[in-house]
Amino acid sequence: MNDNILDINHLHVRFETFDGVFSAVNDVSLTLGHNESIGIIGESGCGKSTLSFAVMRYLANNASVDGSIRFKGEELLEKSEKEMEAFRGNRIAMVFQNPYSSLNPALTIGFQLDEVGIHHQKLSKQKARQATLEALGMMNIGDPQGIVRRYPHQVSGGIQQRICIAMAILCRPDLMILDEPTTALDVTTEAVILDSIKELREKLSMSLMYISHDMGVINKVAEHVVVMYNGEIVERGPKNQIFENPTHPYTRALINCMPRGGVVKENTKLNTIPGYVRRRGALESGCPFVDRCEKRNDTCESKYGIREVGERHFAACDRAYATDVPDILKEKLVPRPRTTSLALNSHKELLKIENLHKVYGARRKVYAVNGIDVTVHPESVIGVVGESGCGKSTTGHMVSGLYKPTKGTIMFDGTDISIAWNKRSKDTLKKIQLIFQNPGRSLNPSHTVEQIIARPMKRLANMHDATERRQRIVDMLKKVDLGKEYLEKKPRQLSGGEQQRVAIARALSISPDLIVCDEPTSALDVSVQASVLNLLNDLQLETHAAYMFISHDLNVINYLSDYIMVMYAGKICEYGKRDEVMAPPFHPYTEALLSAMPEVDPTKQKDVIEITGQLPDPAKKPKGCPFAGRCHKQVGEICEREYPPMVRLSDTHYYNCHIKTMVE
Amino acid sequence: MKYVLYQLKKHPLAIVGIIIIIFWLIAAFFGPSMVPFTHTQMDSEHQMVGPGTNGHVLGTDSLGRDLLARIVYGSRSILTVALMTSIVSTIIGVLLGFSAGYFGGRIDAAFLRSMDILMAIPPLVLSMVVLGILGDSSILSLTLIVSIAFVPATARVSRGVLLTEKSQEYVSAARIRGENHLYIMFVEILPNTTGPIIVEATARFAYSIMMVASLGFLGVGMQPPTPDWGMMVIENKPIIAQAPGAVLFPALAIASLVIAISIFSDFVSKVLIHER
Numbered sequence: 001m002n003d004n005i006l007d008i009n010h011l012h013v014r015f016e017t018f019d020g021v022f023s024a025v026n027d028v029s030l031t032l033g034h035n036e037s038i039g040i041i042g043e044s045g046c047g048k049s050t051l052s053f054a055v056m057r058y059l060a061n062n063a064s065v066d067g068s069i070r071f072k073g074e075e076l077l078e079k080s081e082k083e084m085e086a087f088r089g090n091r092i093a094m095v096f097q098n099p100y101s102s103l104n105p106a107l108t109i110g111f112q113l114d115e116v117g118i119h120h121q122k123l124s125k126q127k128a129r130q131a132t133l134e135a136l137g138m139m140n141i142g143d144p145q146g147i148v149r150r151y152p153h154q155v156s157g158g159i160q161q162r163i164c165i166a167m168a169i170l171c172r173p174d175l176m177i178l179d180e181p182t183t184a185l186d187v188t189t190e191a192v193i194l195d196s197i198k199e200l201r202e203k204l205s206m207s208l209m210y211i212s213h214d215m216g217v218i219n220k221v222a223e224h225v226v227v228m229y230n231g232e233i234v235e236r237g238p239k240n241q242i243f244e245n246p247t248h249p250y251t252r253a254l255i256n257c258m259p260r261g262g263v264v265k266e267n268t269k270l271n272t273i274p275g276y277v278r279r280r281g282a283l284e285s286g287c288p289f290v291d292r293c294e295k296r297n298d299t300c301e302s303k304y305g306i307r308e309v310g311e312r313h314f315a316a317c318d319r320a321y322a323t324d325v326p327d328i329l330k331e332k333l334v335p336r337p338r339t340t341s342l343a344l345n346s347h348k349e350l351l352k353i354e355n356l357h358k359v360y361g362a363r364r365k366v367y368a369v370n371g372i373d374v375t376v377h378p379e380s381v382i383g384v385v386g387e388s389g390c391g392k393s394t395t396g397h398m399v400s401g402l403y404k405p406t407k408g409t410i411m412f413d414g415t416d417i418s419i420a421w422n423k424r425s426k427d428t429l430k431k432i433q434l435i436f437q438n439p440g441r442s443l444n445p446s447h448t449v450e451q452i453i454a455r456p457m458k459r460l461a462n463m464h465d466a467t468e469r470r471q472r473i474v475d476m477l478k479k480v481d482l483g484k485e486y487l488e489k490k491p492r493q494l495s496g497g498e499q500q501r502v503a504i505a506r507a508l509s510i511s512p513d514l515i516v517c518d519e520p521t522s523a524l525d526v527s528v529q530a531s532v533l534n535l536l537n538d539l540q541l542e543t544h545a546a547y548m549f550i551s552h553d554l555n556v557i558n559y560l561s562d563y564i565m566v567m568y569a570g571k572i573c574e575y576g577k578r579d580e581v582m583a584p585p586f587h588p589y590t591e592a593l594l595s596a597m598p599e600v601d602p603t604k605q606k607d608v609i610e611i612t613g614q615l616p617d618p619a620k621k622p623k624g625c626p627f628a629g630r631c632h633k634q635v636g637e638i639c640e641r642e643y644p645p646m647v648r649l650s651d652t653h654y655y656n657c658h659i660k661t662m663v664e
Numbered sequence: 665m666k667y668v669l670y671q672l673k674k675h676p677l678a679i680v681g682i683i684i685i686i687f688w689l690i691a692a693f694f695g696p697s698m699v700p701f702t703h704t705q706m707d708s709e710h711q712m713v714g715p716g717t718n719g720h721v722l723g724t725d726s727l728g729r730d731l732l733a734r735i736v737y738g739s740r741s742i743l744t745v746a747l748m749t750s751i752v753s754t755i756i757g758v759l760l761g762f763s764a765g766y767f768g769g770r771i772d773a774a775f776l777r778s779m780d781i782l783m784a785i786p787p788l789v790l791s792m793v794v795l796g797i798l799g800d801s802s803i804l805s806l807t808l809i810v811s812i813a814f815v816p817a818t819a820r821v822s823r824g825v826l827l828t829e830k831s832q833e834y835v836s837a838a839r840i841r842g843e844n845h846l847y848i849m850f851v852e853i854l855p856n857t858t859g860p861i862i863v864e865a866t867a868r869f870a871y872s873i874m875m876v877a878s879l880g881f882l883g884v885g886m887q888p889p890t891p892d893w894g895m896m897v898i899e900n901k902p903i904i905a906q907a908p909g910a911v912l913f914p915a916l917a918i919a920s921l922v923i924a925i926s927i928f929s930d931f932v933s934k935v936l937i938h939e940r
Binding site: 437441455456 | 667670832833834836837838839840841842843852855856
């Protein structure tokens with residue numbers, strides 16, 4: 001019985017706050033065997049992190065914990081702070097979401113890693129350094145000797161996270177807890193890290209507890225999946241069971257609302273989960289998901305419990321025993337028919353960018369955008385995709401006027417707008433709107449929703465009649481599925497999805513021609529992301545505004561865009577209509593991006609093209625192909641030397657690569 | 665409001681602070697009419713007496729003036745000056761700090777250097793010199809001078825909070841809406857910085873009481889016959905052996921008020937910062 005690494009039994013974690021006691025983890029029981037890996041999934045606010053912090057006994061002092069957590073048979077909840085020290089970092093290690101804040105910026109990486117060995121295993125300095133180098137080597141970090149002398153800010157985010165994992169495995173822990181370790185990283189880096197985690201587990205035979213909101217990531221690293229909702233486990237079981245035969249409505253909804261590869265807006269409307277995660281009082285019983293569930297009935301409100309539905313597969317739903325057909329998985333909502341009047345194939349140009357450059361800084365230059373030429377057609381959606389630091393946001397910000405281009409022109413509807421906001425005419429400002437990534441930050445926290453939406457109308461659309469304006473605001477709110485009662489609310493009182501809806505309403509309230517969407521769904525949960533994407537799609541059909549949709553998520557881009565532009569290091573790699581870009585022949589970078597996207601469907605396994613290395617130094621003017629250093633299809637020395645020529649594949653589709661030309 | 669009560673429950677010390685502040689406010693408003701003596705009235709038969717003699721609750725000083733009356737009258741002037749100082753220095757500080765932080769570049773550099781110069785002179789010395797030159801220590805000039813001495817601190821705090829808010833996306837959103845600078849500074853940013861600014865203002869309130877008392881002690885504060893706590897301490901120092909209360913009570917008054925306001929200021933910062 002006791003070869004289990006972790007036994008959690010009826011764990012409750014409650015927080016006492018000003019608004020009363022609420023329960024963050026409610027009656028959670030799970031076991032984790034030796035060398036097993038378990039993935040915990042759920043939306044934000046579902047208690048995933050609280051659960052892991054409870055295992056580490058890292059909870060804030062207003063928390064009260066009940067139940068039992070046994071680690072190799074030892075009861076962790078009864079240990080004193082002093083005794084816990086022997087577990088933390090030594091036998092149970094944890095890796096956090098943000099590597100930058102988990103490393104001390106004032107100490108060298110080597111020093112911080114050595115400390116672990118010296119403190120926990122009482123190693124001598126030399127031995128500790130040896131262990132450090134070994135751990136770094138295990139994480140496939142090139143040149144460990146060099147890395148140990150550096151400071152955290154001198155290495156990239158991906159390397160930082162690998163260092164954190166190396167630190168975690170230094171003492172060969174029995175259990176490693178990873179709390180969204182790749183959420184802040186690019187997909188390409190994520191793919192590499194997930195692979196090395198897999199390798200490590202085989203090598204060190206340790207147990208893993210992997211927390212993520214991303215089904216695709218869980219699919220890659222975990223054998224068992226635990227689905228949490230509002231502090232409770234709603235379903236758990238082997239990965240394949242959960243993904244192929246989910247029984248709990250929440251699991252189904254969660255799997256369904258991911259925009260998966262190949263799903264496009266013309267034929268699918270994304271599934272959503274209405275509502276949001278409600279804070280749960282300590283005394284509430286019944287199914288936590290009841291208020292968002294489509295299939296609820298009277299018994300849901302009353303007591304319920306988790307029961308076995310298959311081999312090692314448990315679910316907490318009445319319907320779990322009804323063995324209703326898993327066909328619901330395939331059930332898709334019908335999209336709104338697209339009007340053919342969209343001038344997609346027109347040669348009209350709404351926005352024409354020519355040879356656009358942006359260089360930041362005066363003394364230490366950062367070349368953010370290095371010569372972009374692109375045209376945006378009216379009423380179309382152009383998706384801009386690339387890793388962080390590729391200049392996609394800078395491009396969007398220059399179009400919307402936050403920055404002035406260093407060189408090149410932006411023509412909008414016949415006028416030159418390569419100037420900053422303070423020189424633009426009211427009309428231009430009105431016609432181009434920007435939706436920001438983080439709605440919590442882009443809405444003024446001390447203004448009400450009404451003030452927020454009313455201001456651009458007053459300022460740019462000359463709507464000075466208060467009653468007329470209010471009527472229009474109510475209409476706008478209705479369009480983004482918010483009621484009249486939101487007028488007086490402040491952003492703080494809204495959930496992330498609602499905030500982003502208000503931001504969308506603000507942008508649309510003055511009928512712009514072009515909306516620059518800068519990662520509008522990246523800060524949101526998948527279920528909310530789906531509903532915001534649906535909304536953006538519907539509103540585009542209605543208002544005929546063009547979108548410039550910036551995202552790092554190729555699935556999202558694929559879903560919403562008519563045209564796709566793939567950027568790398570301030571240059572365009574590939575541009576074309578969506579179907580052209582998403583089908584071979586690919587630019588090697590597009591291919592790598594596509595392969596790095598975690599697959600949600602466990603039956604489909606694909607070979608990941610690992611691109612290692614880092615983005616080229618943005619402080620140097622690039623010479624040759626910017627992707628050459630990381631390219632898996634490099635043709636030869638020419639890649640480093642010469643900027644690749646444009647290869648035209650059709651009227652609308654081209655990429656910049658040496659491959660085609662070399663083959664001929 | 666409910667939240668404030670909840671916080672009060674968690675920080676019982678704050679209640680003590682608030683009670684002391686309320687006590688002094690009542691003393692300043694109604695005290696003079698409740699004390700049977702005025703602050704200039706001399707009781708030539710009872711000089712330097714201890715507490716409780718002939719109706720002098722706290723005793724008298726070397727001229728036979730009632731100490732309680734003088735402390736109560738003194739609270740009026742000191743609270744007025746301190747309150748006005750904290751308001752004036754906060755307003756000037758916000759205006760200066762906001763414009764420097766908002767426009768940045770040369771304006772900011774010029775601002776920082778001039779604040780450095782002002783800060784290089786200790787506020788007490790600065791006020792002493794200016795008051796000495798002016799030779800006039802009315803409530804108004806005292807307020808103005810102490811305010812100016814405090815401006816570097818309030819301006820730096822305002823500049824700091826503005827800088828963190830300035831990088832927020834709602835400011836960018838306002839810019840690409842073509843809003844003018846004044847609107848962005850005072851309608852968009854100011855409401856989100858009230859917390860730290862109010863905390864700084866209450867802290868300044870405590871500092872200015874210290875400052876006014878010190879100036880009084882050094883002889884450049886409020887001029888007689890206006891009673892001043894600091895001045896009372898120094899003018900009664902020679903009789904400390906005969907009537908220790910004449911020094912002790914005004915000193916206690918200063919200490920209690922300063923500590924109470926500091927506690928209150930801590931509490932305000934807890935409530936306001938938590939709220940965000």
